[in-house]
Amino acid sequence: PVWLEVSDGYGCRAQTAVQEVEVYPAVEAGFSASPRGGCSPLLVEVVNTRPSPAYEYYWTLGSQGVTTVVSPGRLTYENPHLDRATAQREVISLETRLVGHPECKDKKEITVEVWPRVIADFTLSATKGCDPLEVKVKDKTQSAPGVRRYVWDASDGQRSLEAEPTFTFRNESRSTTREIDLTVTVSSEQGCTDTWRSHVTVLPTPVSGFSIVGDSRGCSPFALALEDKAEGSDLQYRYDFGDGKVETGNLTGRRMEHTYSNRGASPESHLLVQRVTTPEGCWAETSQQVHVNPQVTADFGVLPGVNGCSPFNVTLENHSINAKSYEWTFGDGGISTQENPGHQYVNVSPLDVKNTLRLVARSDYGCSDALEQEIVVHASPSARFEATPPAQLYPSTRVTVDNQSQPLVNSWDYTWEWGDGQSSQGIAPEPHVYEVWGDPANDFIIPITLTVTNSHCRSVARKEVIIRAPKPTVEFTANRVSGCPPLEVQMLNSTKYAESWVWYFNDGTEPSEEPEPRHVFAEPGSYHVRLVAVGPGGMEEKFLVFEVFQRPQVEFKVEPEKVYLPNAEVQALNLSVDAHSFRWDFGDGSTSLDESPYHTYLAPGHYDVKLTGLSQQGCEGSKTIKNAVFVDGSGRIRFPTAFRPQGPGGRYGMRDHSNSVFHPFVDGSVQDYKLMIFTRWGEKIFQTTDVNEGWDGYFNGSQCPLGVYAWRAVGTFYDGSVFDLKGNVTLRR
Incomplete structure (x- = not known):
């Protein structure tokens, strides 16, 4: 307890009441952080050294945030700044407070230094290849600025302290591969390290030989x-x-x-x-x-060939390649060292004789080549004959030949060429009959040739005969010789012994040189057609008459040219000349065979009218009048303003103008119709749907009084147009 005693200068004292004072325990903050420096990522163990249930703890852990746990434990601190050579400082602080009395507290701080890490990274120019395998290293390591240290170790014993060394790996085996491990440790100036590993395969390289x-x-x-x-x-x-x-x-x-x-x-x-x-x-x-x-090629040609009739003279053309010297042996005992020698073969026997011709060609390099050719020598026949008669006029064309060849041997071939594309075989052929005469350009001369051969040799004899051509025989007709214009005819030519033709049609057109022309006679009349035929034997001509008949002259008119439905009747007036029968086409699908018919149209529109006339010879003429008839389906309807009734009865004629019945005057055609009459008070006293019926001025059989009445007319015309008319009419007596 605390006592307070008060006294003055006079010695007077006063004592106050006793006040109790409570004193709390002292608060002491304490913790450890280990280690307090190192390379990123740095693992730091933070331990509270003054734990007590009477305390509350407030930790500030630097980049690791805040917490109120008793002891944080292990924390990892990173230094991402690889571009800096300084440590990153992490301040760890602890504020310890007395539970229930936060004013009683203590605080402690520890600073931890985190150095930038080393990230070892490399690329190899090859990780697999043939012996010897050269591997170039490319450094891609990341660390803080400063000098780095490298230690390379290969499993084949190679070492290096360079950043980017080049290794040559060997494989002495010819059949198996060699595997080599490669390791490098990189250290920064701050003492941070990292290790990178790779593997290289060295393939065996064969030995050629x-x-x-x-x-x-x-x-x-x-x-x-x-x-x-x-x-x-x-x-x-x-x-x-x-x-x-x-x-x-x-x-x-x-x-x-x-x-x-x-x-x-x-x-x-x-x-x-x-x-x-x-x-x-x-x-x-x-x-x-x-x-x-160089290759030596022995080659030669034999002119005129390798077989011939005795005596057979040959010339040898040397085509050898890369040769400098030559040796010829002819097979009949003859030899030569010339480059292009000539030689004559003689065969005095009746049989074929074969000789072996041989050439040996040599070069300056000691190379040689040889070529052999068989030469066959034959005997020769002599062909002769006579042909009779020497000259004839077609159609006399029989020619006989007499074979006078020496010698006449049955085993030989005898070929007769008659000059007309025909041929015969044999020693004594049958007389030949020609189907044509000789060529006029060659004076009608026909050559006859005899060729005698004995397997290889041949002899030819030639004679000439003359077969002259006759004059043309002109005959022609046509597919038709009469008809209507334009008359097209096809000429049918049966002329013989002609090579050219000229047709004259006698109608003012140009002549034709075709064998069978097609011609058109455009105008009526009689035409004398002349055919002139020219052949190797001369010229002849012939006439034929063609008759072209007159076509009808068709003419007509239609009256009236405009009509109204529903009574749209017209008359066709026929004005044709030279027509025997007729056919009308009114343009609406209707036809007539009458000469001048009447026709009623049933629909509105413009209509073409066509008249076709036929003559007694069957010639046809026609005429069409475009829009000859106009059938009107529209109309106009009018009503008078006054009428004077003459008695009961409302029927009237369309041309009625007596004014005794109140009715419409219609231009055109009405299809639907209704007329109504009303008194001035609106009472309807008359109605009709017949356009031919009007109001007679009566109502229920009695005359209506004089005065003004209202009317209304509604309906449609044939063309579909609608009318709705109203007005007043005055009834008078």
Whole structure:
């Protein structure tokens, strides 16, 4: 308790009441943070060293926010600033308060430093490849600015301290792969580190090799043989022989053969390349030069050919290639070293004689070639004959021949060409009958040829006969010789022995040179058609008469030209000349065969009228009048303003003008109609639906008084238009 005692200068004292004072325990904040510095991400253990149920805790954890737990435990702090060389400071503070008395409190702070992390990252130029495998490293590491340290270790023993080293990995095996692990540790100036790992596969590379069997130089065509010496597993081979030829496949241990060709004039060298490839694509090559001398080609031609009739003279044309010297043997004992010699073969026997002609051609490189050709020599016949008679006039065309050839041998062939496209076989043919005469341009001469052959040799004899052509025989008609204009006719020409024709139609048109022209006679009349035919034997002509009849002259008129429904009647007046029968078409689907008929139209509109007339010869004429008739379905209706009744009865005629019945005057045609009469008080005293019935001035049989009456007329015309008329009428006596 606290006592308060008060005194003055005079020694007087006063004592107050006692006041109780409560003193709370002291509050002490305490915690640890470990470690207090390191590389991002940094794991920090925060532990409350003064825990008590009497306390409340308020933590501020830097970038990790706030909490009121007793002890935060493990916290992870990041420094994302890889572009800075300084640490990121994280302030951890604890404020400890007495429960129920927040004014009793204590506070403590600890600062943690977080250095930027190192992110080791690299790319390799290759992670798999053939021995030797070169791998280039590209550094993509991220860290704070400053000097970085690198330590590279490969499982094959290679080491490096460079940032971007180049490694060469080897695989001495020819059949199995080699796996190599690659590791690098990167350190920053702040002591932060990171490790990056990769794996490299080194594939086996084969060994190529081959040997040439024999010499590597030879004459074209040069057959080369190779023995395989390559090493490796499941190899694919590719031989490039250097001459554009390639052979591929699984050829392990196989003996390869290839033929080189050199068609040029100089020796050629070809680089022979063997490439062997593993299934993984690893390869090796071996090459060797091959030398090919120009190919010698023995070649020659025999003029005029390789067989002929004795005596047979031949000229030899040497076409050999790349040769410098020649040896000819003719097969009959003759020889020559000339380049292009000539030779005569003689056969004195009745049988064919065969001779072997041989050429050996050699080059300066020691290359040679030989060519043989068989030469056959035959015997020769002599053809002769006579033809009678020597001249005739068509149709006399029989010609007889007498074969006088020497010798006459039955086993030989005798071919007779008669000059008209026909031929015969045999020693003594039958007389020949010609179907045509000779060519006028050649004076009607027909050549006859005899060809005698004995397998290979032949002899030809020729004679001429004359067969002259006759004059033309002119005959023609037509598909019709009479008819109506325009008369189209097809000429039918049966003329013989003619080659050209001229038709004269006698109607003012141009002549025609067609064999069978088609012609049109446009106007009536009689026409004398003349055909002139020209042949190798001369010219002839003939006439034929064609009759073209007159067509009817059709003329008419229709009256009246305008009519009104429903009594739309017209008369067609026929004014035609030279017509025998008629047919009318009124344009509404109706027709008539009368000469001048009447016709009633049933619908409004404009109508064309056509009249067709037929003559006694069957010629037709027609005329059409466009819009000849107008049928009006509309109308106009009028009523008088006064009338004077003459007695009961409202029927009237359409032309009634007596004014004794009150009725309408109608222009046109009324289809629906109703007329009503009213008194001045509106009482209806008359009604009709018949347009031909009017009001007679009576009502219920009695005369209506004088005065003014109202009327109304409603209805429609034939064209559908509606009328509704009203007015007054004065009834007078």
